[in-house]
Amino acid sequence: MADSTMTLWQLAANQTAKVFGLAEAMSPEVASRLRQMGFYPGQSIHCLRRSPLQGPLVVQLGDCVYSLDKQVAEGIALHP
Amino acid sequence: MLAEHPSHLQSVKRHIILVGKPNSGKSLLFNQLTGLRQKVANFPGVTVELKSGQMGAFEVVDFPGTYSLSTLSRDEEIAIEKLNEAVNSDVTALLVCVLDATRLERSLVFAMQVQALAKQHGKAVVFVLNMIDEVRRFGHHIDTQALSKALGSPVFALSAKSLEGVHEFKQALPELVERADQLLPEHVSEDEISVIQRSQSLAQEFGIQTDVVLKRQNRIDAFLLNNMLGGVAFLAIMFLLFQSIFTWATPLMDGVEEGIGALASAVTGMIGPGMLTDFLNDAIFGGVGSFLVFVPQIMVLTFIIGVLEDSGYLARAALICHKPLSYFGLSGRSFIPYLSGHACAIPAIFAARTIESPRKRLITMMTIPLMSCSARLPVYALLIAVLIPEKVYFGGLIGLQGAAFFGLYFFGIIMALVVSALLNRFTRDNESLTDMPFILELPTYRLPHWKPLMHRVLNSGKQFIRRAAPVIFMVSLVIWFLGYFPQDQGLQNSYLGQLGHWIEPIFEPMGLDWRYGVAILMSFLAREVFVGALGTLFGIDGAEDNLVGLASQLQQDGLTLGAGIGLLLFYVVALQCVATVATLRGETGRSRIAWGLVLAYGVLAYIIAVTVNTVIG
Numbered sequence: 001m002a003d004s005t006m007t008l009w010q011l012a013a014n015q016t017a018k019v020f021g022l023a024e025a026m027s028p029e030v031a032s033r034l035r036q037m038g039f040y041p042g043q044s045i046h047c048l049r050r051s052p053l054q055g056p057l058v059v060q061l062g063d064c065v066y067s068l069d070k071q072v073a074e075g076i077a078l079h080p
Numbered sequence: 081m082l083a084e085h086p087s088h089l090q091s092v093k094r095h096i097i098l099v100g101k102p103n104s105g106k107s108l109l110f111n112q113l114t115g116l117r118q119k120v121a122n123f124p125g126v127t128v129e130l131k132s133g134q135m136g137a138f139e140v141v142d143f144p145g146t147y148s149l150s151t152l153s154r155d156e157e158i159a160i161e162k163l164n165e166a167v168n169s170d171v172t173a174l175l176v177c178v179l180d181a182t183r184l185e186r187s188l189v190f191a192m193q194v195q196a197l198a199k200q201h202g203k204a205v206v207f208v209l210n211m212i213d214e215v216r217r218f219g220h221h222i223d224t225q226a227l228s229k230a231l232g233s234p235v236f237a238l239s240a241k242s243l244e245g246v247h248e249f250k251q252a253l254p255e256l257v258e259r260a261d262q263l264l265p266e267h268v269s270e271d272e273i274s275v276i277q278r279s280q281s282l283a284q285e286f287g288i289q290t291d292v293v294l295k296r297q298n299r300i301d302a303f304l305l306n307n308m309l310g311g312v313a314f315l316a317i318m319f320l321l322f323q324s325i326f327t328w329a330t331p332l333m334d335g336v337e338e339g340i341g342a343l344a345s346a347v348t349g350m351i352g353p354g355m356l357t358d359f360l361n362d363a364i365f366g367g368v369g370s371f372l373v374f375v376p377q378i379m380v381l382t383f384i385i386g387v388l389e390d391s392g393y394l395a396r397a398a399l400i401c402h403k404p405l406s407y408f409g410l411s412g413r414s415f416i417p418y419l420s421g422h423a424c425a426i427p428a429i430f431a432a433r434t435i436e437s438p439r440k441r442l443i444t445m446m447t448i449p450l451m452s453c454s455a456r457l458p459v460y461a462l463l464i465a466v467l468i469p470e471k472v473y474f475g476g477l478i479g480l481q482g483a484a485f486f487g488l489y490f491f492g493i494i495m496a497l498v499v500s501a502l503l504n505r506f507t508r509d510n511e512s513l514t515d516m517p518f519i520l521e522l523p524t525y526r527l528p529h530w531k532p533l534m535h536r537v538l539n540s541g542k543q544f545i546r547r548a549a550p551v552i553f554m555v556s557l558v559i560w561f562l563g564y565f566p567q568d569q570g571l572q573n574s575y576l577g578q579l580g581h582w583i584e585p586i587f588e589p590m591g592l593d594w595r596y597g598v599a600i601l602m603s604f605l606a607r608e609v610f611v612g613a614l615g616t617l618f619g620i621d622g623a624e625d626n627l628v629g630l631a632s633q634l635q636q637d638g639l640t641l642g643a644g645i646g647l648l649l650f651y652v653v654a655l656q657c658v659a660t661v662a663t664l665r666g667e668t669g670r671s672r673i674a675w676g677l678v679l680a681y682g683v684l685a686y687i688i689a690v691t692v693n694t695v696i697g
Binding site: 029032033034035048049053063064065069071072 | 276412
């Protein structure tokens with residue numbers, strides 16, 4: 001099961017996936033904020049761009065565009 | 081109880097509270113509702129700014145935009161604490177929650193939290209769907225009556241930008257307040273899951289298709305966030321920013337200078353020669369006046385930062401800077417405090433509160449004073465005018481003086497990055513596990529509206545004068561008295577001259593005489609005092625008409641290039657501002673850090689200045 005899920009950090013540019021859930025290691029405050037921002041199971045997420053040198057990625061989620069760095073993107077699991 | 085207007089509230093204007101997410105257009109609506117006069121309340125100890133203005137029988141209070149009612153950063157914590165107090169207060173008549181009609185889902189999550197909070201305290205909420213003109217332009221229609229029914233609170237559609245629906249909303253407000261107790265929703269969503277799910281289904285029913293809304297924004301981002309072009313655009317925008325501080329402001333500054341000159345000759349002409357005229361010329365028009373000349377420059381800088389913020393570019397700049405800044409132990413969010421630091425360190429230190437990581441916040445706050453704030457502008461402008469010839473290249477596009485300005489700002493930034501890297505390297509890191517990670521919303525690109533911008537620009541000028549003028553006036557007064565007496569002995573033999581010669585050895589290695597020494601010491605109160613103090617000193621010493629230009633006086637006096645550049649770099653590095661020290665002490669909670677920085681940056685600045693003076697000569 002763990003092998004088949006990927007994280008948001010692995011999503012390539014111009015690819016779309018669905019949010020699976022948030023990592024358990026994440027603090028409850030951060031997780032709650034992310035859910036309110038739309039990182040909620042089943043939501044469709046589209047990667048708009050990747051930055052060079054492992055810089056933040058840009059995603060479209062619902063009606064918003066967000067920029068996230070590696071640390072947080074690795075805590076967001078996606079449906080394969 | 082509220083609808084009955086208790087008699088003890090008759091004298092107090094009842095409050096209408098304005099809340100909304102950042103980028104919902106709330107500030108513009110506030111300006112449209114209240115008109116020109118507004119006051120800004122700062123609470124002692126905290127920095128959450130509450131703007132309030134009059135609208136008929138009501139006072140409208142504008143709360144800072146927050147993403148959620150559950151808090152992550154200290155900044156949000158304080159804003160929400162204040163909001164809770166306000167919702168609880170009897171003076172509050174109604175809450176108005178502003179929603180971005182083009183992004184209904186995210187707006188509704190916040191709106192439902194506000195609705196639940198208001199209901200807890202028996203207060204009614206009215207929802208405003210802002211930017212309804214944009215919704216229509218996308219060919220969409222929102223059924224406000226059905227949405228109002230679904231939410232259980234009144235819904236108004238309007239556009240704060242085009243003013244569509246604003247008049248009707250204003251007219252409806254008194255009646256809404258009157259029957260506020262009948263407007264309480266029957267059902268509110270309390271827990272997070274149901275808020276999220278209800279927002280989602282309501283947005284699907286009433287909102288626009290999101291791809292349509294984000295299409296233009298994404299197309300612009302494809303250029304401005306492009307790996308190559310985006311970087312070039314970023315550098316070009318920053319370079320233009322610093323160029324324009326110099327070139328746009330010059331005609332305005334000349335105007336102010338001429339105005340002061342005309343006023344000076346008119347006033348002193350009426351009084352005739354004597355001690356009073358000397359005093360007015362040297363201390364008032366020479367000292368205080370020479371600092372007023374720089375107010376337009378501060379306003380131009382505030383204007384440009386405001387345009388960048390309101391247009392939506394600032395968030396992109398933070399994104400571009402995130403990776404490079406992370407090498408120095410900073411976050412992309414450090415970019416906004418750093419940029420604001422070029423206007424004034426105090427709001428910049430407060431802006432650092434948005435950095436959720438405590439460690440990165442501390443490092444950012446400690447290095448903000450190295451950003452060239454507007455108080456240094458007078459010093460830079462004066463010394464650059466003395467040292468750098470007024471040459472122009474590429475058909476007026478790039479001036480030598482503007483480039484020198486850019487160089488000084490750049491030097492400050494490099495110093496800040498070096499100090500950040502050192503702090504990051506040599507202090508212990510035990511908090512980074514609990515850090516809030518970097519996540520940033522990229523707002524829609526918008527043409528900034530002139531109204532909130534104008535308020536911001538005027539406020540910057542007003543606050544700068546209010547903060548600095550009393551200090552500069554006092555310093556000018558003291559210097560003038562010490563320099564003028566004993567009378568007719570000349571500056572060299574005055575009380576000030578005697579004091580100055582005593583401290584001269586400290587400033588000799590910098591290539592400066594005692595007059596600069598006095599001005600530098602005085603400017604540890606506030607940097608802009610330097611120009612006023614020199615203006616007063618050279619006014620007493622020089623010819624009777626001291627408004628010919630302090631710059632040419634310094635030139636004739638023979639300030640060497642090495643001493644001048646050393647002095648400029650000294651002002652880049654040294655922490656000379658009592659207000660900044662107090663703010664740092666308050667925000668870090670440790671006075672050791674604040675005074676330690678004064679000492680450390682002071683010693684570093686002195687070493688740099690002496691080195692430059694020795695090398696260039």
